[in-house]
Amino acid sequence: MNEHLQPPQQQDQPGDEREMTPEPDCRPRFPGSGRLADKVALISGGDSGIGRAVALAMAREGAAVAILYLDETEDAEDTVRLVEEEGRPALAIAGDIGDEAFCRDAVAQTLKRFGRLDVLVNNAAEQHETDDFAQFDTAQMERTFRTNIFSFFYLTKAAMPHLKPGAAIVNSTSITAYQGHKTLIDYAATKGAIVAFTRSLSQALVDKQIRVNAVAPGPIWTPLIPASFGPEKVAQHGKSSPMERAGQPNEVAPCYVFLASEEASYMTGQVLHPNGGRVVGS
Known part of the structure; x- marks a missing residue:
């Protein structure tokens, strides 16, 4: 009996969706309603x-989309094409979100192209396994924090002057913020910081009528997985969830659409948990 949930595979960081087997399912599953x-x-x-799935889901609901990426040009071009197939315009901007100057420029490029900004999704992240904490790499830790949480501060600060009442910020945290992870300690720490960032920022912006919420995915089939773990661990990704499988990005994206839309008008400072059935603290 083959116990593999997906074929063993491995990539270098940050990972390439085209090289995954099977490719993640990112397309929206249902018609949009504006x-x-x-x-x-x-x-x-x-x-x-998840970022691509969110872009496509938001495009299907009528949004124009700007995406930020590091250097995965082919993946970014595919996302732009898929957004345009949904009938909405797209802009791809390459750069390092750990650089505050780039974050300011990315917001400026978005405003120049589309003239406004209504929804900010702080989603990008990196993770690196460390089996022995005594061998922990300080430079890696600093890099993980810069990508995973500093960028949230940078992008939000740059976006704030342009967000009007009714705007929404949605942050990507993780199940690891609640359960921890013995080989992803710095990653889990950044995800815990994102929960606190979300709750604190929601209080700071409630008077401006800007809502701030988060999504805490469990094991999802994305390029981050084969780029982070060895082949056999990748093959078992999702097995530990109650549903005994990895989730697909398009099973997570609806959480972001909901939190960005007026359907969530009475929600701020909250976290949704698409994680395959694992019950965690809120």
């Missing part, structure tokens, strides 16, 4: 995985 009609969304890490 919940984000004429809105503009800026999504970090929007080239692949």
Whole structure:
């Protein structure tokens, strides 16, 4: 009996969606209903995985989309094409979100192209396994924090002058913020910081009528997985969830659409948990 949930495979960071077997399912599963009609969304890490699925789901709901990516040009081009197939315009911007100057420029490029900004999705992240904490690499830790949480501060600060009442910020945290992970300690720490960032920022912006929420995915089939783990661990990704499988990006993206839309008008400072059935603290 083959116990593999997907074939063993491995990639270098940050991972390439085209090289995954099978490729993640990112396309929206249901027709749109105009919940984000004429809105503009800026999504970090929007080239692949959850970010791509969010871009496509928001486009189907009527949003124009700008995506930020590091250097995965082919994946980014695919996302732009798929957004345009949904009938909405797309902009791809390459750069390092760990650089505050790039974040300011990315917001400026989005405004120049689309004239407004309504939804900010802080999503991009990196992770690296460390089996022995005594061998922990300080430079790696600093890099992980710069990508995973500093960028949230940078992009939000740059976006704030342009977000009007009714705007929404949606942050990607993780199940590891609640359960921890023995070989992803720095990654889990950044995801815990994102929960606190979300709750604190929601309080700071409630008077401005800007809502701030988060999504905490469990094991999802994205390029980050084969880029982070060895082949056999990749093959078992998702097995530990109650549903005994990895989730697909398009099973997570609806959470972001909901939190960005007026359907979530009475929600701020909250976290949704698409994780395959694992019950965690809120």
